[in-house]
Amino acid sequence: MDKLKITVNQNEHELLIGVHDTLSSVLRKHLGLTGTKIGCEQGSCGACTVLLNDQPVLSCITPALRCHNANITTIEGLAQQGELELLQIKFVEKGAIQCGFCTSGMVLTSYDFIKKNPNATVDEIKLALSGNLCRCTGYKKIIEAVSETIHIQNHPGYQTLPNKTSKDIVGVGRPYIEATKKVRGSAEFADDIQMKNVLHCTFLRSPYPHATIEAIDKTAAESLNGVKYVLTGEELPIQFGVLPISQDETALAIHKVRYAGEIVAAVAAESEELAIKACELIKVRYKPLHPFLEIDDSLNDIGTNEKIHSHTKFNNNIHKKAELRFGDQQLALSNSDVRSKMNFEFRGVNHGFTEPHAAIAYWDDNGLTIHTATQVPHYLHRALAKVLEVPLSKVRVIKPYIGGGFGGKSDPFPHEIIISFLAKKTGRPVKVRLNREEVFLCNHGRHPSVITMEIGATNEGKLTAIDTGIAIDGGAYGSFGVVTSYYNGVLLQAPYEIDNLGFKTLRVYTNKPQSGAMRGHGAVNSRFAMETLMDELAIKLNIDPCELRLKNFMTSNVFTIGKFRITSNGSRESLLKVMEQSGWKERHGNLSFGHGLGVGCGFFISGSALPIIWNELPQSTVHLKVDFDGRILISSGSSDIGQGSDTMLAMIVAEVLSISMDKIYVLAGDTLMTPVDLGSYSSRVTFMAGNAAKTAAENLKHEIVTAIAKKFNIEAAELNCYDEKIVSNNKTLELSWNEAIDCVTANRGAITVSGKYISPKLGGDFKGAGAGLSPSYSFGAVIAEVKVDVETGLVKVINIWGAHDCGKAINPLAVEGQLEGSWHMGMGQALSEQMTYFNGLLLNSNFLNYKIPTSMDTPPIYTNIIESEDPEGPFGAKECGEGALHPVIPAIANAIYNAIGVRITKLPINPEDILNQLNQTATTTMIKENFSIESEIQ
């Protein structure tokens, strides 16, 4: 230990610290300044950026003792006397904050940059921020916030447009209600929660992808002073899984391990360091088994080897076969004038949310309470009750602020179950935080896939059939895989009219971290295949690729071949918008070699119409409470994970009651305090929780006007909520909001009302008919412009024009953020992201080697919201958080084809493949004439 004298945010401290402690750990652990976030611990995400003597540094790789006698500014110290800096205000106003986990680092990096570069250009800003990863925004709004700050500083009189009055709520973009908290660094994420007497939990993980556990010796670990519990699998034998049909996982491995990284033992100890040390002392004897690492290995008969799971039906590792057929695809294909068939290959990708999983659990007389970074408190609630064998009424799951999810925090996780168990056994709170490598090992990301797909069309360009065979790599456990298997196929039945559609998906278990749901769930890869084949078909038919799509779009109010009910449909408007904006008609086909434009379209569910666990609860229930003070408490089990759903709920209630947002408080994601909502997955929250909130607000309005009508002897139908007042149609009665509340609470006290959403009965009556059913669907289109260096094969995306039909943008600022984030994430899968393995060991479990695009890799994004006014969505709204991802990837790939004639059938796009293909195509002749590469010498 050594003494550290340090001034942080103008306060002097003298601390006793570990001599090799990092600055970030001192700030967070010793000083409780948890606004400084830990995203990677390896200097490759920027979340931990603080100012050291007015220079930005990455505090996770800064030795604390270097800061002896130094001045540190953390995010908590930026606002003076509570007044936000202009830059912070702009981050809030511009929607530069979604999950908020990267915000502290982004703000401090920008703050320093602006100070030293008061006239910086947009390109310079992009460069300055290129070490700070953001997974939510696509950087666009962050760059705008910094840019506008610079502009205002240089133009003192400059005024931004004032926010509209409280009369306009739905349809007017506004910052998240918690944005100020996030920009101050005071929003608490799971790892920020501090409790007395807490124990720390760490894990011992399997080094083998597939092995029998022969013996575990934990005596040395147990005897270490400060170690309170060493847990192994047999103490938690009950299986769980997010889907009732794949309860195939235990909290820790029992008898065998199925992937390298699986938890074999867990330690609760007085400190994290001690727990890590204890884990190292646990001796495990393994007997390695033959590992199944690729899809093919698992599809085939395994001979005498041991299966990954004994419960699978045949002598192979196939987990699920999903097959649906509508019409006769092969007949339709053989009758088609043109056909297109290709094989595709996709690597797995990971959500890459910036906040690592973290949780803290404790028990008291009320049972278990766990604060955890989860997208679905409700399913975790059920899983904890099941595995820990306690009544549902003794489990409380609380969701703090979440640093992004994208599907990766939607399963119940072993670490959540383990710390809950350890907290019970030790009688003390237990916390856990995963490091970035462990986050990657949890995975649940997009399934690696191989797809063969064939489509046909008439000479006129009318699609006739789609037939596809798909195999997806599920990794070691089930997760959402059964749903994924179906989504791969059923999400091909729009946006184009098609009479013959067939698919067969095989999901296999492999000895790798499990795949699951990730933004655009299930359909990203198969829709890539579809949109690529559409492009190919357009070429064969000599029809413009956009025209071909326009010819085939479904209209509104139709049923698809698999009985999806399409209500609103903005496909056409979306595509026409990006065609116009990109200058498609003038430019497509007229660009020089190496420079291209490509298009892709897509659609997605707006909430799954069926719950994962079959029951008759509504999909969402929202309660409103109003008391004498006039403030409305919204309580909802929905999970704001950075997508802005709390704000959406508040806006909807404010709109219905015509009151200002500051009269609303949102309490969400607490399974004790809030009614059940199924959680943030399948892009369901705005549609379902939004509808429930709208109904609740209407019910409250009814209560209010009924009370007033009775008191003033006026017809309730004559009364309206308008501009924070209750006004009668003839204007003879006008009550302020608080007068109205006095009226309704008189002799009754606080009012509580409820609203719910239940999806209408939808779909056909065949097996598998429920997959992909949704009360509504979003639609969209993207055009991408690329330049390809034909000597290196490297691709640069120059522009992205996107349009997405979200029905109605309740909060356009948030919708834009979702769209830009989706396009950015899609671009990552297209160009740089992949999970790679070596003998079953994940090779790139950090942000240096798992390559999320930086601000420098992100092109200008042109965002268009298309509003088709859905008849059932709240105020016409439907999803915008996932579907936009689909079209961007094929748009980029099709642009590459347009640029150089190379067809992309593997993701991520590999420059080496591009070069190889270029060499094989005739188009290279002219290049070769001008440029000859010496043949490889060995």
Place this chain on the structure above:
Amino acid sequence: MIEEKRYLQPRSIAETIAMADAQQSDFRFIAGGTDLMVNKFQENENSSCLIDLFGVEELKEMTSDESFLYIGALTTLDELKKHPLIVQQFKVLIEAAEAVATPVIRKTATLGGNILCENRCIFYNQSKWWRDAVGNCLKCEGNICIATGSKKHCYSEFVSDTAIALISMDAMIEFVDHNGSHKIALHKIFSGDGVHPVNLNKSSLIKSIILPLNQNFKSVFYKLRLRESMDFTSLTTVVTKNKEGKWNIVLGGVDPKPVLIHGNKESDHAEWIQQALKNSRAIDNEVFSRKYRRKMIQVYLKRSFDIIEKTQY
């Protein structure tokens, strides 16, 4: 017994050397620390004593005489562009520095530190758990190279971008040890052994980087990486021609040490490319394949030659 951890903060070069000599072998100098601290997190660096050079002002000085520029080893990568002499005469050094890591890291990372940046390999730059699971490689005291199966040779890659630029401009370094001060051509300190890539004694301290003035260098820099920020190099090439028409072709990221080819006016560009390929021992140990990187050596060098040939003197 766990050795007690220490963190020392000398104020002068003399004090630093004395501290280093007083230690057992288990110590490391830490300059910016942006590389070392990551290796420490991954437990590839386990020295119990860190000697932080941050407070040694002598290492931050920039001086020049008639013939040479002396850049203090502790000059940060971000500061290089602020010195007029570097901007005027050694622009490619700035270009290389600006291609390292990220803007914020460049405010901490130093030129001396970047030159000595630990060699990298996808099978080495992993957590301790990972390396134990795969079976430790030659570079982490194991007995086999995971990438090649070799029992002898480690091919971890040399990844300093600035060193490549500096070597192309005939840079020397001045280093200090308890025997005094020494000068040596920069490229000579690299061993070519991936396990111990630097020949210098552990307690030797690089004081300054020395560049010859008024050489009228014409240089072209390329760095192959998937992203435009953050990534380490998969191939760095710098081709520099001086006023006498002498060419230096230097490659990084394709061998455990910088690959240096000298060329003169009469030589054929194609021959230099062949030599570069011959001397590069790239293996499949990172995001781009060996084959592709070798192809890119050809592309980058040809482009560099073309640009320099077209540049007017």
